[in-house]
Amino acid sequence: MKGFLKYVNVTEIVRPIGQLLAFSCGSAVVMSAIAIGIALMLDKTAVGVDLLDRYNVSVYTYTMINLPQVVIDGLTIGFVYAAIALGYTMVYGVLEFINFAHSEIFAVGAFVGVELLIALDSSGMLAGASLGMAYSYLILAILMGMLAAGGLAMTVERVAYRPLRGASRLVPLISAIGVSFFLQDVIRLVESLTTGQFNRIMPTFGNFDQRIVFGKFAMGTSNITLGISVKSIVVIVSAVLMLVALNYLVNATRIGKAIRAVAQDRNTASLMGINVNRIISTTFLVGGMLGGAAGVLYALKFTRIDPFVGFFPGLKAFTAAVLGGIGNLTGALLGGIVLGMLETFAGSYMGIFTMGAAGSEYKDIFAFSILILVLIFRPQGLMGKNVGQKA
Amino acid sequence: MSSFSFKDAFDKVNQGPLPYLIVFAHIVTGTLLVYFQPRSNLAFLVLMSSFLSLYFFNTSNRFKITAAVVMTLLIMPILGVRNIFYLEVIFQISVFAALALGLNIVVGFAGLLDLGYVAFYAVGAYLWAFFGSQQFFVLPYAPGTQPSDLPFLLAGDFFYLFMMLGVIVAAMTGILLGLPVLRVRGDYLAIVTLGFGEVIRVLANNLDKPLNFTNGPQGITPIQRPSMPDWVVDWFNTIFGPLVGHEVNTSHMYNLWFYILALMVIMVIVFVTKRLDDSAMGRAWTAVREDETAAIAQGIPLVKTKLSAFAVGASFAGIMGVLLAASRTFISPESFSFMQSIGVLSMVILGGSGSIPGVILGAATITILNLQVLQGFSLYLNELRQSDAIIPIINFAWSDLSTQLDPAKYQRLLFGLILILMMIFRPQGLIPAKRRERKLALEKTE
Known part of the structure; x- marks a missing residue:
């Protein structure tokens, strides 16, 4: 054990876990405080009276009842965003280019995973599976999704981005938009030709839909149930594992060192004997694999997927990457978690706080408002350094 | 070519x-x-x-x-x-040509990638849709619950005034959006404009409460058209009736009139674009596009330059939006999706960004591909499905072909392929823009 530990950089495992914990707790506490504060302020106003009339609860009670669930949901989706955002941020760090097609790579991962599980389901293997088998099937689906998405990301880089390296900035970006649109319809075409429809549902299996209840406690006239569904735990745990693994890869291995070198200065890196093309391919592979895994996790959490499923998560993950400081891995984690929290809080409470005038239907554009605000007031992101413009 | x-x-x-x-x-x-x-x-x-x-x-x-x-x-x-179908095709070509020309100023001249361009189109369309329909009196009603005998707010002929207003309002929207976001670099700008496009669409979808501004996903209808006097129809019938071969009615004349209006807008856009391109502003746009840092060093006011390109481009979309609302008499948020923005972008890229004839060619090509080639291909596949034909070598019966294979629905594939292939093989477009030659001797005398 001691000999093994010598080769493992323990700090690089402990540090990201610590960061994740700090980010999660920090954003949860801050967001809860804001929500509770608003609730207390609104309690005596028309909003509070309206809610009291309709449901016989005060705004404060309502907020508190929902709070644990909102925090957990926010964390779950936040980790998914973080996993996607890492793909954006890695590619941006290395190539200074927004990989617009990343959202479709995410979608392909989701489809491969879900199709595998559907195939297993129709062969009857899922229904009779023991708990252990159910988990191994899920892991298999995630691995297949990662493989497909990673391979696709590498292919896309080779075909559509590499020939354009060195052209002006907008050229590869437009090509990436093209790839994104192209892939959306390819997924749709393949799905509708092979299965006759392009909306797929994640089969139900294992114990993923159960809820673990921690306990109930009284709050005014109602009870708060504190619980978490198994699939949320699965999503959070696998996301944390991936994030830690990625962090380790980038910060404590030779390949990681090469990636960082290429990100810092491509020409000098190539003079040091680093095969720049291979490193860029690796970056896309790793980013794509993370995206693919996030896709399967997303499908597990939200059950229903379609070829355009990647669009909004992709945009939000990009926002998360910018929010954290694009090119910065820790920033992407922070951005993902903060954005997931913000969005879930807004989606859950805006309807109540505005008396139904603006509710969760504005959830999707919430991210963009944040993006615009960040770009105005802190273009380098929460954790980025202001390095000025590269000529 | x-x-x-x-x-x-x-x-x-x-x-x-x-x-x-x-x-x-x-x-x-x-x-x-x-x-x-x-x-x-x-x-x-x-x-x-x-x-x-x-x-x-x-x-x-x-x-x-x-x-x-x-x-x-x-x-x-x-x-x-x-054949009224062709009128629809050429009308759509003119509408998209006008939109593409407007986007061309932003993308082609100033080099700002705007992925939410149809947002300005939507602003224009909803502007006239709101004032040119009964929507003002529908405000207090939830969608679908309004009484049917509501009056119209304005007469149809205000349409012409609103074409002007569409320009102004869209330009102002462009400035309002541009002011905060134009300071960010090109690729961020792309995402922010994309986000803005989605914001406008989501707003159009959801602003049916608390006050019913947009009637939500159901869209606004009927929207008024400018008046079409009977004598125009009669006059057209007497002169061209024998050639046309059937009686022309008012709705045909409306289609024709909107087509001609779109052409006039295109002419104005081309004129303005050409004059702007030759002006100091146009040169500033080129400078910003080619090298932002060098442009700043030359004393070009960066934000002002970008903002003007943004506003000019937006204003053209605004006027076309007003035109669209009146010609269709119905608009819904569906018409202003992200795909539309990318469609217009592919027109600019395909034709050649910065090139006026190129962009018009791009608009015509993609519209024809969309309306005629893809749909024609769909019809052809349908016919094959009905028949007993079999693909010889692989022994595949056409009738087994999935009905999901409907080329008319695969516009994204088309746009995507066009964007990728053009970027890899011909980034300057089918008809590349003519680069301004250096005229140092001339410029000294200025």
Whole structure:
């Protein structure tokens, strides 16, 4: 054990876990405080009276009842965003280019995973599976999704981005938009030709839909149930594992060192004997694999997927990457978690706080408002350094 | 599109009186083909391609202008009214050409990638849709619950005023959006504009409460059109009736009128674009596009320059939005999706960003691909499905082909392929923009 530990950089495992914990707790506490504060302020106003009339609860009670669930949901989706955002941020760090097609790579991962599980389901293997088998099937689906998405990301880089390296900035970006649109319809075409429809549902299996209840406690006239569904735990745990693994890869291995070198200065890196093309391919592979895994996790959490499923998560993950400081891995984690929290809080409470005038239907554009605000007031992101413009 | 291997041969033909003959023959052939084969897509393509020969063959400017005017104002309207589908096609081409020309200023001249361009189109459309329909009186009602006998707020002829207002309001929206976001670098700008496009669409979808501004996903209808006096219809019928072959009614005349309005807008846009391109502002745009840092060093006010490009581009989308709302009499958030923005972007990229004829060609090509080729292909596949035909070697019966394989629904594939292929193989577009040559001696005298 001691000999093994010598080769493992323990700090690089402990540090990201610590960061994740700090980010999660920090954003949860801050967001809860804001929500509770608003609730207390609104309690005596028309909003509070309206809610009291309709449901016989005060705004404060309502907020508190929902709070644990909102925090957990926010964390779950936040980790998914973080996993996607890492793909954006890695590619941006290395190539200074927004990989617009990343959202479709995410979608392909989701489809491969879900199709595998559907195939297993129709062969009857899922229904009779023991708990252990159910988990191994899920892991298999995630691995297949990662493989497909990673391979696709590498292919896309080779075909559509590499020939354009060195052209002006907008050229590869437009090509990436093209790839994104192209892939959306390819997924749709393949799905509708092979299965006759392009909306797929994640089969139900294992114990993923159960809820673990921690306990109930009284709050005014109602009870708060504190619980978490198994699939949320699965999503959070696998996301944390991936994030830690990625962090380790980038910060404590030779390949990681090469990636960082290429990100810092491509020409000098190539003079040091680093095969720049291979490193860029690796970056896309790793980013794509993370995206693919996030896709399967997303499908597990939200059950229903379609070829355009990647669009909004992709945009939000990009926002998360910018929010954290694009090119910065820790920033992407922070951005993902903060954005997931913000969005879930807004989606859950805006309807109540505005008396139904603006509710969760504005959830999707919430991210963009944040993006615009960040770009105005802190273009380098929460954790980025202001390095000025590269000529 | 004169490919290089044919360039010499083309140049040989392209001199003396021969080009006049070729162009004339092309136009006449196209016209006659469409006239006698009104249902053939191929005939229509021959007619449309005569614009290309008009552009590429070396004829005098007077001939070009005369031929273009005759084509757009005489031949197209008559053939269009004869087969109303063609009128729809050329109307859509003109609308998209105008939009693409507007986006061209932003993307082609100033080099700002705007992925939410249809947002400004939506602003214009909803502007007239709100004031030109009963929507003002629908405000207190939830969608679908309003009484049917509500009055209209404004008369239909206010439409012309609102075309002007559409320009102003869209330009102001562009400035309001641009002020905060134009400070960010190009690729961020793309995402922010994309986000803005989605914001506008989500707002249009959801602003049916607390006050019903947009009627939500159901959209606003009926939207008024400007008045069309009966004598115009009669007059058209007496002059062109024999040629058209059937009685022209008011709705045909409306289609025609909106087509002509779109053409007029295009002419204004082309004129403004050309003048702007030659102005100090246009040069500032080019400078910003080519090298932002160098442009700042030359004392070009960065934000002001970008903002003006943004506002000019937006204003053209605004006027087309007003036009669209009136011509369709119905608008819904569906018409202003992200895909529309990318569609317009592919037109600009395909034709050649920064190039006016290129962008018009791009708009025409993609619209025809969309409306005729893809749909024609769908119909053809459907026919094959109905038949008993079998693909020989692989022994596959057409009737087994999935009904999901419907090319008309795969526009994204088309746009995506166009964008990728153009970027890899011909980033300057089909008709590249002419680069301004250096005229140092001239500029010293300025």
